[in-house]
Structure formats: structure tokens, C-alpha cells
Amino acid sequence: MAFHGAGQQAVCGDLFPGSELGHKYFCVGSSCGAPSTGLSATPCLNGPTAPAGTPRHPTALGGSAGGGAAVPQPYSNPASEVPSPAEMEPDRPIGYGAFGVVWSVTDPRDGRKVALKKMPNVFQNLVSCKRVFRELRMLCFFKHDNVLSALDILQPPQIDCFEEIYVITELMQSDLHKVIVSPQPLTTDHIKVFLYQILRGLKYLHSAGILHRDIKPGNLLVNSNCLLKICDFGLARVEEPDPSRHMTQEVVTQYYRAPEVLMGCRHYGSAIDVWSVGCIFAELLGRRILFQAQSPIQQLDLITDLLGTPPLSALASACEGARAHILRGPHKPPSLSVLYMLSDGATHEAVHLLCRMLVFDPAKRISGSDALSHPYLDEGRLRYHTCMCQCCYSVPSGRVYTRDFEPVAERPFSHSYENSLLSVWQGKELIHRFITEHQQGKRVPLCINPQSAAFKTFIR
């Protein structure tokens, strides 16, 4: 098979050689700046108001200063494993998503480094309550290697003191934004295997009826072995089948925002995520943001500079102002040939797929699922399933491949509970019950260690 050629090591080996990764990726202390999420609430396990009988630290989380935010120290590592430099890093903040802060912490039950996400201000109002519950349910729903999911949820205190939610996910080493802006070489093999995994994860999400609505390089986590997972579902929602229902325009980081959203379309679908992936594909090739505008109107102008003035049929659902802006301007011819100049990797096949994703009219844009059938992704698929996936395995006589390379969700994600959620208190009860039920029969529950030094910075 051509796949076992010399190039294979490049992708299956280290994308980030050396031990510098931890220092490049993790931001330490004040160099991160203060969290912009306005975290101020203190979990009441640490407060004086916790009533008698409040469950505290089920896994003896008290104790050692400087220990984990979620965990006791010391932990015992499996004797056979020597921790890598990254595993020996102290617990620390690693990033801030659309909603919430993410920490790198040690799980005391097995010594593994994991990511701990704090979801703050959950019960401020009904909207935030619904949003967080939706994200939490999604994280517990996902079962796909290219979509980040919850490994665990920390045990909540008694409901009267329940203010914040902490979710544990797998810890990834970096994200695509950091890779793109780094001096690290990005070969065509890298780009193909990244794009394959983005679309593989996206097909799964869309098959569950979920729109991510904020696909951008920073929300695509990667490991040094090039495994990629889509993360941050703070803006995700279930697809709205009724075109008369209005959907918010406050989605998608501007550079990756689809033209229909920029034009104020009141209803949109999964095609907005495919547009974002198209922008990221071009960014991987050119290593710079494809449409980097200062304002939504300039964003639209940059898009029409490349794609040409859209036909009237593509403007049908645009708001009046956007339609007038486009029709008022000069007629622009398409200039798609500039895509060939993105890099040497911008082959005819690459540009062909790119042009199917960057289609102005969402009805004519390729779907995530169909994009996976494009020949450009054949090598990425083979590479992924030859040495990276968990669905295929090797036997002495060769590789046994899965029957379904790009699986869909077993069932759609249900959000019917949202309509019956009428008050913050009711939401609090529901979320509390959800977490408690989710934990039942699983591993020893964890909760925050308010005595740890890390905890004090964590609640800042």
C-alpha cells in the first residue's frame, strides 16, 4: 500500500519535537493575564455557609499546598511508567474558552494529567443555565474520537451551595491556532490528516443534529501525534428545522463566519460550520487567516473579493442592509485562482475541495459528510486509520480496518427538556440531579480541594 511510504513517520511521529511543548503551550501565572470571564464566585465548599452534612472531599482532597486544584497529592504513578516532563508540570491554567476557564490538573485516582473546565456563573439567569446545561449534556453525550467529551464531572456540593460546575476532559497538548502560528513545518500530510479529522468530527456532530457555531483553529485541539478533537461547545445548539424560527447572529468568531450569518440571515444550518472549516483549510495551506477583516461589513467585502458578487438567488434571506450593500458595490468577478498561491500544497485537488466549501450560497455548499468523499481526503483517511485511530487494529498479518470509517451519532442529541425549563432554581435541581445520576456506579467521585495553592488561583 502506498500508505506505508517514507512520509508516514512525519505525521505519526512528533509534531512538536522536544520537550519544549509544555512551556510553549501552557501559560504560567500572570503571563496569561486575568481571566476575561469574570470569575469571582467561590465554591461554597470553601465558604462558611456550607450546612452541616454537606458532602466534602470524598477522596480525601484536603491537604497539601501546591497540590492539584481538584486532587490530593501525592499520587502514586503506576510503577512501570515514568512520568513525562509534561506530566510533571504543576497544575495550571491552560486556556479560556467562550465560557469558562480550563486548567491542567492531575487526577489522583490514576495520576493522569487531565483538563479541568470550570463553568462559572451557571445560575445567573435562565439563559446561562440553559446554555451550560446544554453544553454539559453534550459533553456527556459525545462518543467520538475527534470530539472532546467529558471524562468525569466533579461532585457538586449540596444544592444550596451549588454555584459552579467542573468538568474533566482529556488533556490535549496544543491547538491548531498555536500550530499554525508556530514555526513548526506543516506538510501536506499534516494538513490532510488534520482536515480529515475535523470533517470526521463535524460529520458526527451534524449527524446528531448539533451545530458547533464556533469552529476556529483555537477550538481544534491537537496532540503531538496529530490526533485532533473539536472542543468548546459553549455556542453549540441543536439544528432548527423550522426556517421561520429566528436564530441568534452572535455566533462564530468573525474571521470564520459564514456569509449567510454576516448578511443577517435569520435561519441557518450546518453549512455555517463547513464554511468555517473551509477558512481553516485555507489557513492551514497559507498559514495566515484567509479573511482577516476589521468589521463584519469588511469581512463580507473580503469574501466577495474572492468569490465575486453573489447571484441574487444567494441574497434571498439576507437582511435589507446587507443586500443593499452588495448590490450598491461594483460587480466583482471571482478571483479563485489566487487560492493556488496559498502555498505549494494548494494543488488542483486541494483548491477544488476548498472551492466546494467556500461557496457563498449555503444551499450549494458541500456538506461535511460529502466533503469526506473528496479524493483530497483519501490519504488523510488512510493515514488516520493506519496508525492513529482507535477503531482499527493491527494483527500479525496486517491491519484490520473498521467497517465504518466515519461513523455517525447513534441518535440525535435531544434538547426537548429545554422547553420545560422555566426557572433558574428548577434548572439548578435538574443539573444537580443530572450530575449525580451521571456519576452513579462510576469511579470514586472527585471534588475541588480548597486547600491547594492552585485552587486559590483557580477561583480568581
Ligand SMILES: [Zn+2]
Ligand atoms: Zn480506524
